[in-house]
Amino acid sequence: MTHLARRRMLAAATAGLLSAALGVATAPATAAPRTATASASACKLSTLPYPADVYRADAQAIDRTGRFIAGTALRVGEEDNQLLLLVWKRGRLTTIESPLADTVADVNTAGTVVGHGWVDAKIRPWILRDGAVTLLPSPPGGALPTAINGAGDIVGYGVESDTGRNFPLRWPAARPGTFEVLDAPAGAMPQGITEDGTIVGTAGDFAASTGWVRYPDGRLQSLTVPGARSTDVDAAQGHWAIGRVSLGGANQVRVRWDLRDGSWSRLADELPWLVDVNKRGTVVGGDRIARGGTSRLLPGARVGTRAISDTGTVVGFRNDGRLTPVRWTGC
Numbered sequence: 001m002t003h004l005a006r007r008r009m010l011a012a013a014t015a016g017l018l019s020a021a022l023g024v025a026t027a028p029a030t031a032a033p034r035t036a037t038a039s040a041s042a043c044k045l046s047t048l049p050y051p052a053d054v055y056r057a058d059a060q061a062i063d064r065t066g067r068f069i070a071g072t073a074l075r076v077g078e079e080d081n082q083l084l085l086l087v088w089k090r091g092r093l094t095t096i097e098s099p100l101a102d103t104v105a106d107v108n109t110a111g112t113v114v115g116h117g118w119v120d121a122k123i124r125p126w127i128l129r130d131g132a133v134t135l136l137p138s139p140p141g142g143a144l145p146t147a148i149n150g151a152g153d154i155v156g157y158g159v160e161s162d163t164g165r166n167f168p169l170r171w172p173a174a175r176p177g178t179f180e181v182l183d184a185p186a187g188a189m190p191q192g193i194t195e196d197g198t199i200v201g202t203a204g205d206f207a208a209s210t211g212w213v214r215y216p217d218g219r220l221q222s223l224t225v226p227g228a229r230s231t232d233v234d235a236a237q238g239h240w241a242i243g244r245v246s247l248g249g250a251n252q253v254r255v256r257w258d259l260r261d262g263s264w265s266r267l268a269d270e271l272p273w274l275v276d277v278n279k280r281g282t283v284v285g286g287d288r289i290a291r292g293g294t295s296r297l298l299p300g301a302r303v304g305t306r307a308i309s310d311t312g313t314v315v316g317f318r319n320d321g322r323l324t325p326v327r328w329t330g331c
Helices: 003-018
Strands: 044-047 056-062 068-076 081-089 092-097 103-107 113-119 122-129 132-135 143-148 154-159 166-171 189-193 199-203 210-214 220-223 230-237 240-246 253-258 264-266 283-285 288-291 294-297 303-308 314-319 323-329
Touching: 056 081, 056 103, 068 103, 068 113, 068 323, 081 113, 113 143, 122 154, 154 199, 166 189, 166 199, 210 240, 253 283, 283 303, 288 303
Parallel strands: 056 303, 056 323, 103 143, 122 143, 143 189, 189 230, 210 230
Antiparallel strands: 044 323, 056 068, 056 314, 068 081, 081 092, 103 113, 113 122, 122 132, 143 154, 154 166, 154 189, 189 199, 199 210, 199 230, 210 220, 230 240, 240 253, 253 264, 283 288, 288 294, 303 314, 314 323
C-alpha cells in the first residue's frame, strides 16, 4: 500500500467517524482510568461563526499565537457543490470560495494558509496569501503540504507518477515559486516544521514505518523508542514532537519526544489518537487534552480536536448531526 493510499484510507475512516459518535473514545483494556474532566469554570467551549447556508464547516488549524484559525466548509447546491475556505482573525470570519479548498493543513502567524485540493484527479498543494488562493508548484504526480512555520517555509511530500511512492518536499520562503526534494529517508513524509526549521516525519512501509528528525544544519536522526517495531510521527512544535509506536501489542503507544536530545516519554493511554502539540508540550487528540501521562476530557458532546496554539487555545469540530467549527479556551 502506498503512503498516499494509506492517507486516503485514514481520511475515509475519519469521515466515517465524523458521522458516528466521535466524542466517545474507548481506552485500551490495559490503560489505567485517568479521566479527569477539564474544569467547567476555566475550560470553555464556543462555536466559531460560520456561513449559515453550509452543509458542514470545520476548524482545522490555528497559528501559534491563536490569532488566526483556518478551516473549510461545504455548500451544497442544486447543480453543484461549493468548497469554501474559512479564515478567522481574532474571531472575525472571512469566507473565500475556491474549488481547491478541500483540506487545510496549517496556518502561520502571518495568516498564510496551506492545504490541498484536487485538479484533474491529482492532489495539488495550494496557498492562501494576501486574500488569494493559488496553486503551489508541484511535481507531475502531485503533492501535499503538511505544515508551514512563521518564516513561511512549507513542508510536505510529493507523489511519484509511475509508482505512487512519496518523497519529501520543502517550499522555501527564500525562493518563492520553487520546491526542493529534501535529504531525508526514502519514502519520507514530513509532518511538521518548527520555527527554527527543524522538520519531523515518518518514512518506510506501513507496517514497518520509522520516525525521523532533520535539524536546520542538515543532520538526520531517528525518532523511536527501544523495542519499537514501527513508528509514526504526527506533529512538532517548539522542541517537542509527538507520535505513535508499536511495541508488538494490539494498540500503539502514544509518545512525546524532546528534540533537543531525542529522549521520550509516554503520553496518556486514553488519548484515542494524536493531532497536535504546542511549544509547551501540551498535546491534543480526539476529545482530550494531555500534559504528560495524564489527560483531560474536553467539554462538549461529539467533539474532536484538530490543533492547539502555544497559548493553549484548541480548535476542532462538533458533530451533532451537522459538523460545525468550535474553539476551546482556558483548558
